[in-house]
Amino acid sequence: QVQLKESGPGLVAPSQSLSITCTVSGFSLTSYDISWIRQPPGKGLEWLGVIWTGGGTNYNSAFMSRLSISKDNSKSQVFLKMNSLQTDDTAIYYCVRARLTGTGYFDVWGAGTTVTVSS
Amino acid sequence: DIVMTQSHKFMSTSVGDRVSITCKASQDVGTAVAWYQQKPGQSPKLLIYWASTRHTGVPDRFTGSGSGTDFTLTISNVQSEDLADYFCQQYSSYPTFGAGTKLELK
Numbered sequence: 537q538v539q540l541k542e543s544g545p546g547l548v549a550p551s552q553s554l555s556i557t558c559t560v561s562g563f564s565l566t567s568y569d570i571s572w573i574r575q576p577p578g579k580g581l582e583w584l585g586v587i588w589t590g591g592g593t594n595y596n597s598a599f600m601s602r603l604s605i606s607k608d609n610s611k612s613q614v615f616l617k618m619n620s621l622q623t624d625d626t627a628i629y630y631c632v633r634a635r636l637t638g639t640g641y642f643d644v645w646g647a648g649t650t651v652t653v654s655s
Numbered sequence: 656d657i658v659m660t661q662s663h664k665f666m667s668t669s670v671g672d673r674v675s676i677t678c679k680a681s682q683d684v685g686t687a688v689a690w691y692q693q694k695p696g697q698s699p700k701l702l703i704y705w706a707s708t709r710h711t712g713v714p715d716r717f718t719g720s721g722s723g724t725d726f727t728l729t730i731s732n733v734q735s736e737d738l739a740d741y742f743c744q745q746y747s748s749y750p751t752f753g754a755g756t757k758l759e760l761k
Contacts, residue, residue: 571750581691581699581742581752596749630698640746641689643710645698 538562540646558631678743
C-alpha cells in the first residue's frame, strides 16, 4: 500500500528551525519525486519544494533562502528543514508524491503534521 | 507566479443536483491543471489531472474541462459525501493552487 507519513515537533518557538521527516512505504524514492506542501489554518495550499529521484532539489522562490529538502533512499525517508520560523509559518505540512518531474500534480498525500509557531 | 482564482469561496447545492466549480488562471496554462477534494480533518485527494483525466478510483460523476485560462470541475448527481473543499492547481510552471471552493448543502 502506497503511504507517506510525516513526523514533526508540533510546536516551534519563533526564530527557531523546523525539521520534519516523511517516511514512505509501498514505493521507492528512486522512482518518484517528493514535494512538500503546506496549508495554514483555514487557508489554501502552498507548494514549498521538491526533491527529485536523483537527489536534486527545486524550491519555491519565496522559501529558497531558508528551506532545505534532503532524503535517505535506503531508509525511505525525506527530510524538510526550514529556518527562522515565524508565526505565519503555522500550518499543516504535507509530504506528497509528485508526478511529472516533481512539480506536476500530486497523486498521494500524507496525513500531514501540524506545526504551531509560538512562544 | 501564476495565480489561480476560484471566484466562489462557497457554493450551495442539493443532493442529486449538478454543480460546476470554476477556476481561472492568470495566464495560459494549457491543460496543466489538477483538481483536489479535501474533507474536514483530511488531506487533499487528487480527482482530476491534465484538466480532464480522472484519477484512479474517482467516480465518473466528477468531470473536468477547460484549457488555456478557464477550467471547470463539474459534479453530476451530487452525493452527500461530495460536500467538501475543492482546490484547483496549475503545473504549467511551479505549482500554485486556488484558494478553494467549499461545497455546502442548501
